[in-house]
Amino acid sequence: MSGVLSLGIYDKKGKLVRVLAREATKKDFFVGLNGFITNWDGKDDAGKPAPAGTYSARGFAVGELTVEGIAYHGNDWMIADDSPRLRRVLALELRASGRLALWAEGADGRRQLVRMDQAGEFAGKIPLDPEIAKLAVGDDAAAEKPGEAPPRAVIAGGKVALVEKGETHPLPLPDLVKPLDASLGREDRVWVIDQTAERTEVKEFSRAGEFHRHLAIDPAEPAPVRIFASRTSDLIFLIEEKTGVQRVRGLALETAAKDGPPGKAAVSTWKTVLTKSIVASDTFATVAGQLGRPQPFKPEDKIRVRLVPNPLFQEAMQDLDVQIGIDTKGAFLRAPDGLPIRTLTETPVLKWAVMGREGGKAVTVFQSDGALVEEFKVLKIANTMAFDAGDYEWAGK
Numbered sequence: 001m002s003g004v005l006s007l008g009i010y011d012k013k014g015k016l017v018r019v020l021a022r023e024a025t026k027k028d029f030f031v032g033l034n035g036f037i038t039n040w041d042g043k044d045d046a047g048k049p050a051p052a053g054t055y056s057a058r059g060f061a062v063g064e065l066t067v068e069g070i071a072y073h074g075n076d077w078m079i080a081d082d083s084p085r086l087r088r089v090l091a092l093e094l095r096a097s098g099r100l101a102l103w104a105e106g107a108d109g110r111r112q113l114v115r116m117d118q119a120g121e122f123a124g125k126i127p128l129d130p131e132i133a134k135l136a137v138g139d140d141a142a143a144e145k146p147g148e149a150p151p152r153a154v155i156a157g158g159k160v161a162l163v164e165k166g167e168t169h170p171l172p173l174p175d176l177v178k179p180l181d182a183s184l185g186r187e188d189r190v191w192v193i194d195q196t197a198e199r200t201e202v203k204e205f206s207r208a209g210e211f212h213r214h215l216a217i218d219p220a221e222p223a224p225v226r227i228f229a230s231r232t233s234d235l236i237f238l239i240e241e242k243t244g245v246q247r248v249r250g251l252a253l254e255t256a257a258k259d260g261p262p263g264k265a266a267v268s269t270w271k272t273v274l275t276k277s278i279v280a281s282d283t284f285a286t287v288a289g290q291l292g293r294p295q296p297f298k299p300e301d302k303i304r305v306r307l308v309p310n311p312l313f314q315e316a317m318q319d320l321d322v323q324i325g326i327d328t329k330g331a332f333l334r335a336p337d338g339l340p341i342r343t344l345t346e347t348p349v350l351k352w353a354v355m356g357r358e359g360g361k362a363v364t365v366f367q368s369d370g371a372l373v374e375e376f377k378v379l380k381i382a383n384t385m386a387f388d389a390g391d392y393e394w395a396g397k
Contacts, residue, residue: 007059052396057389074279075372107371153182172209185229250274299354
């Protein structure tokens with residue numbers, strides 16, 4: 001049977017002691033007259049010497065198996081295989097070039113600078129020194145190396161302040177309850193996220209403290225926690241959050257406020273030019289109902305498959321309850337005793353992976369590294385044959 005081999009060493013009780021070969025090919029063995037030859041040094045998977053006794057060597061040959069990528073779930077930033085796997089957006093800014101610059105945390109926990117266009121299309125990323133990655137201001141050159149930052153609005157001591165040329169000056173902005181974040185916009189307008197007991201609001205002031213407008217935020221929607229305004233146009237970006245969800249929205253002023261009927265406040269209209277969400281996926285339970293199914297997907301702890309008969313081993317098992325496992329390299333199929341059988345995906349730092357049948361012969365797999373959920377279809381999962389290489393006496397060392 002052509003394919004790959006996985007071979008394990010087992011003690012008399014049937015416990016897996018050592019994974020001796022994992023998805024090995026002919027080149028990984030010595031080729032003998034009647035088969036493949038390999039050596040065992042008498043140690044277990046932890047590197048400790050195994051006690052003297054009888055051990056068996058057995059495993060599986062796996063033929064052609066097909067894994068098809070189907071969809072991404074829970075992360076709107078992920079639109080292609082080479083898109084950045086963003087777990088959390090930390091800060092963003094609209095550059096003079098018209099592109100977005102995002103400071104984000106990747107699935108591996110590292111900070112990175114990611115360039116996007118205004119539609120949210122991936123335009124390249126730059127690994128950053130951790131200290132530089134804390135910056136959220138400046139042009140492309142300033143973002144890549146330390147430099148003097150332009151004026152910016154910040155929250156200092158619970159108040160809105162202006163940082164300019166290394167000095168911090170409080171701004172006289174009236175009627176703020178609990179400002180969460182602030183940003184300088186066009187014509188030095190000051191945008192503030194203000195949290196009250198009833199709601200979170202986005203307000204715009206002049207530097208002198210004159211109130212201009214506010215944006216109403218639906219309490220049922222994610223609440224804004226950070227704001228970034230364009231210095232050249234009436235365009236703002238909000239990072240908004242609620243339990244389990246982070247959303248980035250870009251809003252452009254469509255119609256300026258005009259005087260309305262007596263007794264009613266003037267109203268501006270805003271157009272959403274960008275919206276991207278990340279749904280927390282640290283566990284399957286948090287995303288189980290958001291996988292595009294009419295009924296929630298039900299993972300199976302094991303899936304029974306009928307094995308290919310082994311003509312050299314008449315007593316070989318006919319059925320195998322395969323399970324799914326993860327390690328630092330990705331997701332894989334394994335036997336119930338823990339022997340890895342076949343790699344399914346090569347996504348590092350996975351947090352979980354599940355599988356199940358949804359009709360037909362294909363097996364559906366979902367996995368997540370905490371940044372997004374990936375969906376796969378696995379075909380020919382039963383193209384597997386069991387083999388037994390016999391028992392051996394180990395004298396110990």
